Amino acid sequence: MIHPIYLLGTASLRKPTIQVDKSTPEFETLLSDMVETMHDARGIGLAAPQIGKEERVFVVDVSPMEEDFIESGTPMPEQPMFFINPHILEETGDDEEFEEGCLSIPDIQEIVVRPNTVTIQYQDRDFVQKTETFDGILARVIQHEYDHVEAVLFIDHLTAFKRRLLKRRLNEIQAGNTEAEYAVYTDERGVIYPQELE
Numbered sequence: 001m002i003h004p005i006y007l008l009g010t011a012s013l014r015k016p017t018i019q020v021d022k023s024t025p026e027f028e029t030l031l032s033d034m035v036e037t038m039h040d041a042r043g044i045g046l047a048a049p050q051i052g053k054e055e056r057v058f059v060v061d062v063s064p065m066e067e068d069f070i071e072s073g074t075p076m077p078e079q080p081m082f083f084i085n086p087h088i089l090e091e092t093g094d095d096e097e098f099e100e101g102c103l104s105i106p107d108i109q110e111i112v113v114r115p116n117t118v119t120i121q122y123q124d125r126d127f128v129q130k131t132e133t134f135d136g137i138l139a140r141v142i143q144h145e146y147d148h149v150e151a152v153l154f155i156d157h158l159t160a161f162k163r164r165l166l167k168r169r170l171n172e173i174q175a176g177n178t179e180a181e182y183a184v185y186t187d188e189r190g191v192i193y194p195q196e197l198e
């Protein structure tokens with residue numbers, strides 16, 4: 001099932017997430033809904049708070065960026081990837097500039113600086129414990145999605161000056177006025193379908 005994407009300003013994006021385990025009800029449904037919703041919105045990552053859920057989970061599918069992997073000679077792991085109860089152990093390597101966007105903050109792309117390598121402990125969808133190190137695009141997507149399960153958004157990493165410049169547009173997004181081609185949700189207006197915005 002495709003869920004509406006919770007926009008900047010919704011309480012869900014700023015709430016702490018909770019650990020999950022095998023007994024979490026409807027957990028498989030949550031995972032498949034998250035993948036379906038991410039694909040529908042043409043995203044490469046999605047965290048549970050972005051569909052109003054509080055589970056500590058995010059999904060990633062970087063297969064649209066296959067060419068970048070071929071160019072860099074890095075093999076792409078099987079997609080989509082499931083990060084359950086993730087915990088970043090360390091971020092290393094050089095700081096890198098990369099333009100980020102977010103399904104919860106449509107139409108805004110800004111350069112964010114982060115270390116280019118991340119080591120993360122997580123469980124896969126079968127609850128098998130893993131510790132892995134990622135770099136490049138995959139590291140960046142994982143850092144961005146991990147922020148979501150920590151109730152952080154990429155705009156939090158921008159300078160106060162930059163945020164002031166964006167303020168008007170961010171206010172519009174919070175009010176539900178976006179060009180998004182997928183259903184969105186605000187706490188005040190509920191679900192807004194793209195056709196209502198045309």
Ligand SMILES: [Zn+2]
Nearest residue numbers: 101102103104
């Ligand atoms: Zn995001």
